[in-house]
Amino acid sequence: MSMETTASADPSGGVALAPSPSIVKPVTLEGASAPSGQHQLRRNLKRFLIGNKLNLAGLIIVVVFLILAIFGQALSPYDPYAQDITGSKLLPPSLAHPLGTDELGRDLLSRVMTGSRISLQVAAVVLTFAVAFGTLVGSVAGYFGGIVDELLMRFTDMFLAFPALILAIAIAASLGRELYWTMVALATVFWPWYARLVRGQILSIRERDFVTAAESVGLSGPRLLMRHILPNAASVVIIQITLDIGYAILATSSLSFIGLGAQPPSPEWGTMMSTARNYFREAWWYTTFPGLALTLTVFAFNVLGDGLQDALDPRSGRR
Amino acid sequence: MIVRLIVRRLIFLVFVLFGLSLITFGLSHVVPGDPARLMAGPRASKTAVAKIREKYGLDDPLPQQYANYIAGLTRGDLGTSFTTRRPVSEDLKRYLPATLELGLVAFVLSSVIGVPLGVISSVRRDKLPDHIARFVSISGLALPVFWLAIMAQFVFFGKLGWLPDGARLPIGTDPPPQVTGLYTIDSLIAGDWGLFRLSVLHLLMPSVVLAYGSLAVVTRMVRGGMLEVLNQDYIRTARAKGISARSVILGHALKNALLPTVTSLGLEIGLLLSGAFLVEIVFSWPGIGRYAVDAIQRLDYNATMATTLVIALIFVLMNLFVDILYLFLDPRISYS
16 A cells, blocks of 8 residues: 555656666666666656646747857847947837847847857856866766775865855956856866766666676776766766756856956856946846846756756656 | 764864865965055055065965965964955954844745745645745746846835845944844844834845845755655545644644755855855945955955855854754764
């Protein structure tokens, strides 16, 4: 009776203990569980996109954001840097300028559109470095264990013993007021999470039968790690990346807002709002639209990450 | 066992603080920028700049400067701020209560609203209250707190004129005699109702804006915890015994659902501390966040390092407190 209750409480009850299906094509020896895993994955993806309107909305916003980030400058109606101080200072939204203009007569729509590229670039660079370094530290710690693990993880914990944004502010402030220093600061803040995540994954994957099987046929060392263990940790890392893109973009704008990131005249959203703050009483549109773009983007990545987690990681079983 | 946990964590804390002081010191001294020149002003003579450099020991080799700094720290001496020209410890005493007041009120607000919201949302799952709660918890983590602050300022100060646009009290109003440093409490102690009203009015907008992010975390954790607990056997047993729904939810379920929420307190404190940096800037709130950002922008080493260290200390101690609290609340947990 109690068995039934737990099974019905958890939608994925039956497969809760099965290995989580990996996004990467299974290159492992666990042939038996692969088909049901794939089936589960497909069903979950379908439920993820069609069953949940919020996920769909998130996906659409993310796609729009990506298109803007790649083609934004070409699609924008005006040159985002072109000033017109005589004729179009702080114009409210109109047909000619759908989002209005700023204090130097620049078109806000064009600037907001171009700003998406900066945000995506920063997030991409920051997360590439954070994931690479974090994965390296995490897999070395998880694979070798013992004193190596202890040392590396205590080192990692030191970075986590601090509120992330404030650590980023301290580092960015020390390094200098350039966007690339902001990226360095943010990568420093983000990597420890990946180290911990990957280490945990490796510890649990190592115990699985297919790893034992691989070891029994003589595989070991980097090859075992790279070909068999890490690919199985990929789905969890991908979910984390999706969630972190939003936070990385938010953190970049926050730093820019206090003058530690992109500098004017860059159309970075946080930088724009930092200037716009001085005009908030006469030009509501000036802070509203960059902030709205930022909020929507972060929101969309969060929703998508959350949804992916539900769909790809049956063990999380949060609903 | 608890003693051992505390000792272990305190040893770790020393390492963290040492590491942090090294990082911030190292980084802040390789910056291309001359604080002595900044302090002396753009038109100061070379000798004046050199004098300042000598006075603050800026000519010493870096290891020497660091050793001096650490030696000072052990005596509780955080150095002198280049910009305010007061001892940094004095500055912190002046600005810390403002941040404390802001953070505490935000914390109380987010708990008082977040816990009931999470409970209602889990009980009325997929109904209107649940949709509201989920909107709050998703938007709370996506909304840039500085943007929310500016928008609130625009609406409640700019358009409606209901609330002041910032600061702790109107310009020219004397603060209450300092007891705790929290204006609301101090004005009550002084029995000054007018001042109390003013400080609450000034506190309202910044604290609500700051609370929104952690409100999201609390609501989400409580909702998740409740959903998990509500499906368990002992809840069904309690219901079967004929205990009222109210008593089952508040007495049996909520108690256990709050446990995981306690672990998220650490995250919440981090959110509140970093949120305070941004909120204080927008609302000209004279707290430690604004002080730190000012210090950063003026290359004020001593003030920058002191504020980062103090914030780290607060954060680590709070997290230690949360861990101990958790130990008391859940006897099943042991940290070994």
